[in-house]
Amino acid sequence: MIETHLLKLRARFEISPDEEAAIRAVISEVREFPADRVIVRAGEPLGFSSLLIDGMLCRFKDLRDGGRQITELHVAGDFADMHAYTLKRLDHNVMTLSACRMGIARHEDVKRLFQAHPRLHDIYWFGTNLDAAIDREWTLSLGRRDARGRTAHLFCELRERLAMIGMADETGYELPLTQTDIAECLGLTSVHVNRVLKELRENGIVEYRGGRVKILERAALERAAEFDPGYLYLQGPGEP
Amino acid sequence: MIETHLLKLRARFEISPDEEAAIRAVISEVREFPADRVIVRAGEPLGFSSLLIDGMLCRFKDLRDGGRQITELHVAGDFADMHAYTLKRLDHNVMTLSACRMGIARHEDVKRLFQAHPRLHDIYWFGTNLDAAIDREWTLSLGRRDARGRTAHLFCELRERLAMIGMADETGYELPLTQTDIAECLGLTSVHVNRVLKELRENGIVEYRGGRVKILERAALERAAEFDPGYLYLQGPGEP
């Protein structure tokens, strides 16, 4: 059930059977949510963190005029808000983008996990720092890439992150995002995302239709994105 | 020497004399750097983290065309790269913006610190999560605020962060950034930043000249920024 999570941990760290058992035990409950449901609101006290088992969700913030910015996307196996373990209340909202199953890890149990397995304390800290590294790359995109580059970069990043859990290959992957969702990730309007997608499609680089990203020319895509996967720490920390 | 750091910790957590002594002891060395010096390069293995004692520095990433994006700003008392403790190599560069003094905390010493004082483990984790929260707010700015709003927001944020260490008051604060530096924070060109600063000055909202931010109308500034300091966790985690 948390296989995707373990897959991701083991890509970067050795996890002993003992540690694995402890991680499994910290998930005390599983909850299901339909698509487009806000499941955590900014500012609310939060006594647990949520491991995404199935589906896709995002963290987002918004402005008074209705402008919404998605700040992080999460795929199966990600902890959506492990940072709540230290922050206790979040500065952002969390929303499902597709139907999701979430494993609940209560913070008192997480604390006991770290006391019993100090290595995992640093490993989950690494996890939140990885989220931050991804957010930094998004900051670079929003600040310095144009709409085409941003779009291409998002498709590259998601390919890597999904490939890690066996949900993407060279040809593409399923992605349950509307063009509006993509626009909210990229700081664009959905109208402009539509035009960019059209251009990428007509240039034979990548095609996004019917919830599937079809990579037509991976090299060209990564060139358009100026993609360098280093920030994803695909092999974990330490000398690469 | 690390008084500003302790000031910030104590605004959010109780720190015992014992813990304070341990924190002081983890700084094994102090280094000085002139302004505009890259002190950590992306990808290099890193065996220590740097506590900024004096001055201002930034983390940044860049693209091949020379476009540079500053992803975080750091003021006195901030750990510039505590996240390197888990990441071991960084996905971004670190550069001084003014002359800086940095306290060096070797990771083996940090590890011992956390073993001896488990509370501090979570407190420093909180610290990196706070960095991430700030980065998220920047993501919102870059994605959804216009140039005027972004500029105003940056001035508001820095006022709060500097006020916390006694380096800002109602009237303003010293800021050693060029207009080009500000542009690299905000995802704009320096030419446009210049125009926006002119407008904010002529509207009697805020004035930035000669390395000093002079706040003329704080309410109007915060309104222009749509500023809500919640994301800075000024009173620490827990129920606000």
Next chain:
DNA sequence: CGAAACGTTGAAAGGACTCAAGTAGAGTGG
């Protein structure tokens, strides 16, 4: 005092937005 970096301003171009209208597809109910 002169060079270099920083700041200021104008004019023109361009990328992304807004507004508007129309198409396509999925689900609903009669």
Next chain:
DNA sequence: CCACTCTACTTGAGTCCTTTCAACGTTTCG
């Protein structure tokens, strides 16, 4: 099984914010 509705997608035309390019003013400091 076919209208109906709702949401998502598509396209065009015009506008606006920000960039680009270029020149000039100002400050700093060796």
